[in-house]
Amino acid sequence: MPNVIRSPHDAALAELCGDLADRAERLDASGDWPAEQLKLLADYGVYQWFAGPEWGGQAWDQESILRGYLALSGACLTTTFIQTQRDGACRRIESSANDELKQRLLPGLTSGELFATVGISHLTTSRRHVAKPVLQARRVDGGFRLDGFSPWVTGGDHADYVVLGATLMEGDAATSLQTTGEQLLAAVSSKLPGVSAPPPEKLVGLSASHTGQFKLENVFVADEWLIAGPVENVMSAGTGAGTGGLGTSTLALGLAKAAIDFISAEASKRPELLPPRDGLLREYEELEAALFAAVRQEPTCTNDELRGGANSLVLRAAQASLAAAKGAGFVVGHPAGRWCREALFFLVWSCPQPVVSAHLCELAGILG
């Protein structure tokens, strides 16, 4: 059994990253769910970083968690991304006022016995332009009936529970329902009648995250499974798995650093690679400093600026590693090609609209 990681400076974290990096190419090629990698996270105590001691956790501070994520994402972005979605679900549950629910789920989630994920983006960044909410809830005796789907749920086909957001509707189900303007969050068991997770999407990268739709057909969810709401804007109550947070930028920076480290290793034999490596590394260090300044509540830029900078760097650093690797980098199985595909993910994952708009202007070569 490996040593439990107690701090981001622990040698055991480097050992875990080595294990994850060794498996990353095979994971990308197979697209299989990373059960072995997630078991490693449990064995090394990674799930304990996020929960309080009353649930068996170590309650790491945010800076330590982000340092951990920075290391993990450079080793295996897919496994680390799945962990962020798991973390988002756990945080929403832990910040809930529903004590019984916490007692029921948090010990198993902290030990790794249970797996939970989130389906909330349809309340923030997905399907915001459609008139009818994609996942609707109706008040019934003792709970709610949920109908519709969550468009993107990572690991939905392996989840014991999915933290789902739904929009409250009122009126006659047979004729027409109207939104009340309120939303709720609930922990929905994947075993409830009417719940299904169709086969996950084949993605440009991170296919092994098994991301796809999560469907609910008139599913009864009892009050005892409620995490928050119904209230207006349920996502701004509580913490965890919001958009534009620092976690997404951290994962982009972790991947960028892996690509820069590759260029550094090549540069030891090819000095012409040193100037581009130095430029990328300088930018990385500035963004890393801005990230931790933000964590310490002494921001040097906005979270959106940080995300935009991290996105821009990861895209360029990944492509620079491919250019440095030359033709070999274009052969499937070389990490540089995988990093290029994975870097594209940051253009779409939980990306706030101003950051998307800034990227589009940058790509079009016009000022935003």
Ligand SMILES: Cc1cc2nc3c(=O)[nH]c(=O)nc-3n(C[C@H](O)[C@H](O)[C@H](O)COP(=O)(O)OP(=O)(O)OC[C@H]3O[C@@H](n4cnc5c(N)ncnc54)[C@H](O)[C@@H]3O)c2cc1C
């Ligand atoms: C690999 C992956 C994993 C993810 N995992 C999770 C997860 O675990 N949990 C979670 O909650 N979310 C998750 N997400 C969702 C993610 O955070 C974003 O919400 C999502 O990528 C937004 O993309 P969308 O296609 O749903 O956006 P949408 O805005 O819904 O766009 C969909 C389509 O609608 C059209 N469209 C968009 N805007 C307009 C408009 N204004 N007018 C007319 N047409 C329009 C476009 O044709 C577009 O292609 C994941 C996403 C990905 C890609």
